[in-house]
Amino acid sequence: MEQSSEAKQGQEKIRVLVVDDHELLRHGVSAILNRSPSIRVVDEAEDGQQAIEKCREHLPDVVLMDIHMPVLGGLEATRTIKREHPYVKILILTASDTEEMLFDAVKCGASGYILKSASPDEVIDSVRRVYAGEPVIPGNLAMQIISEFAKPAVPTVRQQVDPLTDREMQVLRHLSVGASNRDIAAALYISENTVRNHVRNILEKLHLSNRVQAAAYAIREGYVMEPPHDS
Structure with missing residues (x-):
């Protein structure tokens, strides 16, 4: 089913920007995503300001966005990106699913979140789901x-x-x-x-x-x- 819907979109890969201030994690997530034949990481950014600039440059389909970063945090970057590019889907990268900032992230336009401890399959599936317009939020937090x-x-x-x-x-x-x-x-x-x-x-x-x-x-x-x- 996923393959046929992607084929309908002209076999184009889902273009992803990965944003995190930790280089090792950033490269690791990029490597995981690039293993999927339906996803291509177009670039990486180490802070929110870079994320804004690289969104303008690449116009990605999905942004994986860390919250806590130097220079400019993920919430501010999310707000700016959604204002400039309303159809870019933003998926928050977080170490904790109890973080109150996740509420603010959704208010800023994020479509959900994924834990940094998620498995490679979960990361890939979350990107595909958010690209398809599905929210990526566990039921307990979704109701809150x-x-x-x-x-x-x-x-x-x-x-x-x-x-x-x-x-x-x-x-x-x-x-x-x-x-x-x-x-x-x-x-x-x-x-x-x-x-x-x-x-x-x-x-x-x-x-x-x-x-x-x-x-x-x-x-x-x-x-x-x-x-x-x-x-």
């Missing part, structure tokens, strides 16, 4: 983040958004319970590619950065899908 966003942290955008179509509202309701593209496609009898397009349109219309923010918006505005009976 969504709860946090359901508070006033998500801007009141109802007055300034474009109206969603009926189908987009169905997709949004599924997002509110953390459904994947595959789950939504099966429930609504549409293709995963169509789901991706709907999600992209929803984010644009609601002026949100990622699926987690969309789920929180749905909860806060009362668009939550009722238990299993929606299809």
Whole structure:
């Protein structure tokens, strides 16, 4: 399935920028990713400022971003990159999954995080998933983040958004319970590619950065899908 969806995109590899101030870890992650036939590391950066500059130069598909770095930290770099290149997916590299900054990273536009202790297969799979538009956030932390966003942290955008179509509202309701593209496609009898397009349109219309923010918006505005009976 992954191979066929990648083939549809013209056999182009997922272009990745790896950002971390520890040279050994940076090179190690790059080596792991370059072993995958579907991924190519286009460059590395050792701080947030370099990450911003190299994003402008290479326009990568995915950025693996450390949080704590000299010169400019990962949160500030994430905020700038998402403002300049909204469709670049950012995956946070972190040593701890309890770090409160992960909430801020999602608010800045990151699509999830991966532990630095993750296995090579997990690193590769996370990059593929985030590139496909899937959030890479474990269930326990995802619910905490969504709860946090359901508070006033998500801007009141109802007055300034474009109206969603009926189908987009169905997709949004599924997002509110953390459904994947595959789950939504099966429930609504549409293709995963169509789901991706709907999600992209929803984010644009609601002026949100990622699926987690969309789920929180749905909860806060009362668009939550009722238990299993929606299809």
